[in-house]
Amino acid sequence: MMRVAVVGAGIVGLSTAFALRRRGADVTVLESGPPGGGQSAGRGRIFRHAHADPRLVAQVVRSRSLWREWEDDLGVELVAPDGAVAIGDGVGSKLETLAQFPDAPARPLSRDELRERLPLLADYDGPAMLDVHGGAIRTRAAITALTDRLARAVEADHVLAVRRLDDGSVEIRTGTSSRAYDHVVLCAGRGTAALAGAVGMELPVELGAHVRLTFEVVHGPDGPGGPLPTFQDGSGAFGETGVYASPYPGSGHLAVGLSGHTPARPDGAVERPDELAALADRTVAYVRRALPGLRPDPVDHVHCWVTALPWGEDGVGIWSEDGVSAVAGHNLFKQAPVLGDALATTALTGSIPDDWSHTAELGRGE
Ligand SMILES: Cc1cc2nc3c(=O)[nH]c(=O)nc-3n(C[C@H](O)[C@H](O)[C@H](O)COP(=O)(O)OP(=O)(O)OC[C@H]3O[C@@H](n4cnc5c(N)ncnc54)[C@H](O)[C@@H]3O)c2cc1C
Structure with a gap:
């Protein structure tokens, strides 16, 4: 079973971990504060389909249907039906x-x-x-339901350093542990660029x-x-x-x-x-x-x-190299289910699905 660590329990990290778990990975989420306490804080977000980049609209349409699927699976309303x-x-x-x-x-x-x-x-x-089919995202309900479902996989710990080892695994050093994983996904919001920079990935955040x-x-x-x-x-x-x-x-x-x-x-x-x-x-x-x-x-x-990201207000991108993936962007709540799915694919296969690579500049021109 592939061992994957996700750094950050905001909506993107939790969505990624949920997608990884559904695909049979052994997933650990490391979070230094309360889940959903970073950029995902607060009690509501807008789910809207309209974006300048039609590729992003297509992803958001997929995301809306994943939110519905999650509502059935998790048994809670996640996007209000009020437009x-x-x-x-x-x-x-x-x-x-x-x-x-x-x-x-x-x-x-x-x-x-x-x-x-x-x-x-x-x-x-x-x-x-x-x-x-737009509406208010029930942010607290989403964070709580995903955290509950992932249960003990979500660990309270601060990630200090990430390092590639000679055997191809990736080591994470936290406040209280040092462990190696087959893949590490950085979903640390404001902390992502610093952690990624330490393993040679420059994110223009x-x-x-x-x-x-x-x-x-x-x-x-x-x-x-x-x-x-x-x-x-x-x-x-x-x-x-x-x-x-x-x-x-x-x-x-x-x-x-x-x-x-x-x-x-x-x-x-x-x-x-x-x-x-x-x-x-x-x-x-x-x-x-x-x-x-x-x-x-x-x-x-x-x-x-x-x-x-420099290419737009709604710009989003994934970086991935030798066992470490990272994501950055803004206004990510609405597409978190589909973004988490893309990050899970990246972690499990080593290749970034079309459109999501930072080189594609998804969300350009907003
Ligand atoms: C006021 C506001 C309004 C918004 N409106 C919308 C909207 O209408 N629609 C929309 O789609 N989006 C909206 N957004 C954007 C959206 O909320 C964010 O893009 C999204 O929540 C980002 O989630 P995340 O998981 O990437 O980051 P975060 O929620 O920040 O999660 C990152 C987590 O990583 C943890 N972390 C960081 N460093 C470390 C470390 N070293 N070790 C362990 N843990 C670490 C942090 O504690 C944090 O919990 C809005 C954002 C704000 C703030």
Whole structure:
């Protein structure tokens, strides 16, 4: 049985370990903090099909069906069935791209339909669309169900060093152990580039810091009442052009963020921390203008690292050499099942499935 170590129990590491286990590998996940405590933290993410790179759309379509399969297997809802709404001038090209994918139905929304689906939005009369099978990812449910299923395979330990041995195996030194594996997969989020660099793989990760705020939905006679879709605003109608929002389970809260981030150095120093505060202030100001159905005082903040690749906001890639594989990219939650599957294939066969190699620059042009 092939022995594989996965470093990191965020959604990507857990998905990879789950795929490896299903294919009969002897898998160990090493995680220095609580599972899902890194970039995968928080209670919701957007599942959307629309991307500029049609190859990524195809992968996300596969991912949506894997999420469904996991829901059946794990017995828990993982993607809410309430759709993903987007507004702004980009809607036309998104609908054009999605028209090539019959398994990702999407359609324009009239002003009235938009108001019905998203009653907490201020009046808007511009291009709008619904991605029918998009929706809020139940991030906590996913992390918990995968961690539970992997059970004792998830070990609490910090990986200090990775080293190739002469017999072809790969050694991992942690805080409390030294063990050799047939293959090591680095899914350590912000920690991946450093671990990969030590075994000669240079990942061009651009590190940044991001903030997202959570707001309470105003319930009452004029409140939304029912389940909410996820929301992306690229319109500029309310003073910002890159806004995303994702409802928490029960739709009592909405997490809202501006898509920007502030740069950080590879050692993690945030160069301009005041920009993080400014992003938070702009988010609150946006909510006051655009989302009168929310109480404008945030109830919590999620601060997190962004690990982007130079070819696009949604860029993702796998590197693999002599028993060590690594993954990097941004906005990976939605495609974690299919990305984990690709990483499992890479670990078990030594070759990266088409499209996922970093040389393919998947997610280019976002
Ligand atoms: C606010 C916000 C909003 C987002 N919105 C979306 C969205 O709408 N849709 C979407 O698809 N994606 C979204 N993303 C991106 C998505 O959440 C991330 O791409 C994804 O969670 C990354 O998961 P990961 O497993 O690669 O990394 P992480 O979750 O960071 O996991 C890496 C793990 O490795 C561990 N680790 C690191 N170093 C070591 C070490 N040396 N030894 C042991 N363990 C180690 C860390 O503790 C961590 O738990 C968003 C991200 C944020 C922060």
